[in-house]
Amino acid sequence: MRVYKKKYIKKGFTTGGEWMTKVDEGMFEEYIGPIIYYASTPFGGQKMTKEIQKTMQLYPLQKSKDKFIYDEIKPEYNRNFIEPVPYKHKLTEKEIEKGEYSRYFVETLNIGVVCEIDKEQHKYFKKNNTPYHKNIAAVEIKLKLSKKAIGLNCNSILEAKQKIEKIQDFVSPIKYMSLPDNYNPYKSNDPYYRPKINLPK
Numbered sequence: 001m002r003v004y005k006k007k008y009i010k011k012g013f014t015t016g017g018e019w020m021t022k023v024d025e026g027m028f029e030e031y032i033g034p035i036i037y038y039a040s041t042p043f044g045g046q047k048m049t050k051e052i053q054k055t056m057q058l059y060p061l062q063k064s065k066d067k068f069i070y071d072e073i074k075p076e077y078n079r080n081f082i083e084p085v086p087y088k089h090k091l092t093e094k095e096i097e098k099g100e101y102s103r104y105f106v107e108t109l110n111i112g113v114v115c116e117i118d119k120e121q122h123k124y125f126k127k128n129n130t131p132y133h134k135n136i137a138a139v140e141i142k143l144k145l146s147k148k149a150i151g152l153n154c155n156s157i158l159e160a161k162q163k164i165e166k167i168q169d170f171v172s173p174i175k176y177m178s179l180p181d182n183y184n185p186y187k188s189n190d191p192y193y194r195p196k197i198n199l200p201k
Contacts, residue, residue: 004048007086010037010113011046019044019058031058039083040108040115060110084108084125084136087118091176100144103171107137107164114166137163145176150185 012035019035020028021044034046035058042058084106095101104122107114117125117138125138139160143153153173160167173185 002050004038008039009048011035012037012042018061020061021056021058028059030061037111037113039085040111040113041083042111082121082124084115084117084121086115087121089116096145099146100142103141103143105139105141105160105164105167105170107166109135109137112166114164114170116170139163139167141167141171143171143173143175147174147177147179150174150177154185 014032014035016030016032019031019042021031023029031044033044036043036045036048036052038048038053043052044056044058045052087104089101089103091101102119104117104119105114106117106121106125122138122140125133125136127133141156141160143156150173157168157171157173160171174183
């Protein structure tokens with residue numbers, strides 16, 4: 001019996017106008033009801049099961065008959081495409097020695113799910129060599145460990161924000177730094193803050 005890990009499951013609901021489900025070969029109908037996102041892939045239902053995964057995958061609603069989902073046009077892409085696997089960055093001795101490190105993130109655009117990934121996954125998603133890749137926004141954020149570079153870190157995060165709008169919820173410009181709990185890196189009157197571009201309030 002397959003076990004679906006809770007950490008990869010996110011639930012939602014649609015009132016219509018968003019998703020459709022396959023009812024027969026080449027035939028789809030609009031879906032309204034509870035949604036389960038498993039590893040960023042949406043399914044119609046309340047509880048993830050093998051049957052739900054097999055029969056209730058959801059696809060963006062297409063109002064034009066001239067548009068087709070990728071599974072119908074290029075089934076081989078569906079078999080070969082790898083979904084993002086969440087990763088948690090841990091500072092290495094090499095990164096400490098260099099005084100800098102990189103973090104990698106992706107957003108599944110049709111459902112707005114953001115997660116951190118490792119370097120190898122980032123290389124894969126940057127290739128953009130299947131239709132499925134077009135639904136993934138991938139960014140690399142280069143950060144420094146020095147307090148003097150907090151402004152540069154803020155700029156790196158804002159640059160990534162152009163691709164992933166919610167990126168500031170997932171990465172901090174002062175990670176791994178010893179600073180007061182109430183420290184705000186985005187305040188212009190901060191002694192460590194040296195911005196090159198305008199930052200959000």
